[in-house]
Amino acid sequence: MDYTVRQLLRPQRVLAFLKIAVPVLVFFAIVGLLYWEPHVEIAVYNRSWVKQEILTVPPLGGCFSPSAVSPSYNLTDALYGPRRTEVHAGTTLQFGMDCYEFAGTVQPLHRSSPPRPIPGDQRIQYHTYWRTDLAPFGPRQEWMLKSFFATQDTDRTRLILWSNGDLAHNPILQKWLARYPDAFALKVVDYAHLARGTELEGSPLLQVNDKRAWIDGDLVRLLVIWAYGGVWIDMDSLLTRDLAPLLEHEFVTQWDCYDKKYVPMNGALMHFRKHSPYLCEAFHVMVTSDPPRKGTTDWGALLYFKLRRRLLAGGIPPFKVLPFCFSDARSCRLDNRLPDPFASDPRDGRWTMGYGREEGGGLDNVLGKVFSVHLHNQWKKPFPPRGWVERLLLRKYDQELGSA
Numbered sequence: 001m002d003y004t005v006r007q008l009l010r011p012q013r014v015l016a017f018l019k020i021a022v023p024v025l026v027f028f029a030i031v032g033l034l035y036w037e038p039h040v041e042i043a044v045y046n047r048s049w050v051k052q053e054i055l056t057v058p059p060l061g062g063c064f065s066p067s068a069v070s071p072s073y074n075l076t077d078a079l080y081g082p083r084r085t086e087v088h089a090g091t092t093l094q095f096g097m098d099c100y101e102f103a104g105t106v107q108p109l110h111r112s113s114p115p116r117p118i119p120g121d122q123r124i125q126y127h128t129y130w131r132t133d134l135a136p137f138g139p140r141q142e143w144m145l146k147s148f149f150a151t152q153d154t155d156r157t158r159l160i161l162w163s164n165g166d167l168a169h170n171p172i173l174q175k176w177l178a179r180y181p182d183a184f185a186l187k188v189v190d191y192a193h194l195a196r197g198t199e200l201e202g203s204p205l206l207q208v209n210d211k212r213a214w215i216d217g218d219l220v221r222l223l224v225i226w227a228y229g230g231v232w233i234d235m236d237s238l239l240t241r242d243l244a245p246l247l248e249h250e251f252v253t254q255w256d257c258y259d260k261k262y263v264p265m266n267g268a269l270m271h272f273r274k275h276s277p278y279l280c281e282a283f284h285v286m287v288t289s290d291p292p293r294k295g296t297t298d299w300g301a302l303l304y305f306k307l308r309r310r311l312l313a314g315g316i317p318p319f320k321v322l323p324f325c326f327s328d329a330r331s332c333r334l335d336n337r338l339p340d341p342f343a344s345d346p347r348d349g350r351w352t353m354g355y356g357r358e359e360g361g362g363l364d365n366v367l368g369k370v371f372s373v374h375l376h377n378q379w380k381k382p383f384p385p386r387g388w389v390e391r392l393l394l395r396k397y398d399q400e401l402g403s404a
């Protein structure tokens with residue numbers, strides 16, 4: 001090292017240099033943030049896992065071969081039949097109100113009373129699941145039921161509340177059973193029974209249980225839709241609009257508006273026909289993959305993703321993926337996601353970002369375009385009194401249902 005360099009590296013000089021350099025850097029960083037928004041997301045994935053689980057695409061299990069398809073499933077119609085409504089926008093709808101406006105292009109279906117009452121088991125089935133050991137079923141959970149009865153066609157649909165223990169003695173549920181005997185039912189999950197005739201029949205994989213209800217919840221939804229057909233809706237949701245126009249499609253939903261590379265899909269809201277070969281293929285993936293890791297989405301997001309890649313490789317038109325805002329408009333950027341359902345309105349009103357927050361205003365309008373609001377558990381948090389959820393959703397449900 002020559003003399004001048006050694007001089008420059010003397011501790012006092014370095015310190016003097018840092019004393020100026022650090023504040024200058026901080027200053028430029030702050031000014032920079034005023035003009036540029038940094039996008040940083042760091043996730044790490046085990047390379048050999050990615051190779052094994054994502055990049056390898058094993059063949060389909062043969063569920064789409066005409067001889068394997070159930071007679072109750074019209075393959076031609078499901079895969080190639082005509083449709084009224086488009087649910088794929090082509091690219092992700094990240095900006096401004098785009099996703100909401102797109103949801104608004106889905107026209108409601110005309111409702112008419114059926115000539116004679118339709119028995120419960122011949123209706124379009126909606127399924128949801130409550131784990132009795134996680135929390136008691138109380139008024140906070142009841143809002144999901146109210147949202148169903150207030151927004152869906154109670155002449156043509158039935159909501160089945162599945163659980164892992166008997167709920168029949170719950171007074172709240174008894175009230176709704178008495179009011180909607182054909183549009184509401186309680187059932188206890190029997191894995192072995194539901195899995196009959198599928199590749200999972202008799203499998204040790206059926207004995208799963210994890211604390212956060214992730215893996216067993218993921219399994220229940222696939223099994224009940226397989227056995228009964230219909231819609232799955234997570235209990236921690238509030239329906240805002242009739243789902244009927246979407247039901248010509250089989251679908252899951254987009255995880256969030258960012259399209260995470262390995263986590264693009266979510267099953268909080270999904271629809272498949274009874275004995276759908278898509279679900280049959282999902283069971284095949286489950287049986288042929290490593291067992292699910294506890295507390296992961298191995299039988300949720302990852303499963304749907306693996307399934308879609310296999311479908312594409314097998315030449316089968318894949319199921320649809322509803323844009324994030326249709327059911328989970330909280331999963332986008334600060335400037336265009338729905339306001340926090342559990343925060344009270346700030347006084348300055350800025351948080352609605354031009355939504356306008358009263359009935360007939362922008363936020364109300366948006367809620368009329370999307371189909372459901374996903375609350376992401378948070379069962380312990382109450383809805384703030386006079387907050388937007390209470391004003392624009394809960395109050396409407398009560399009005400629609402009368403003082404029941």
Ligand SMILES: *[C@@H]1O[C@H](CO)[C@@H](O)[C@H](O)[C@H]1NC(C)=O
Pocket residue numbers: 046047048049052
């Ligand atoms: C990475 O994934 C592979 C395959 O799933 C697994 O065998 C291995 O233990 C994982 N490695 C680490 C460091 O987690």
Ligand SMILES: *[C@@H]1O[C@H](CO)[C@@H](O)[C@H](O)[C@H]1NC(C)=O
Pocket residue numbers: 074075076077078081082
């Ligand atoms: C299946 O769907 C197609 C197209 O929608 C229809 O033309 C055909 O009649 C249906 N077949 C049966 C057996 O229902």
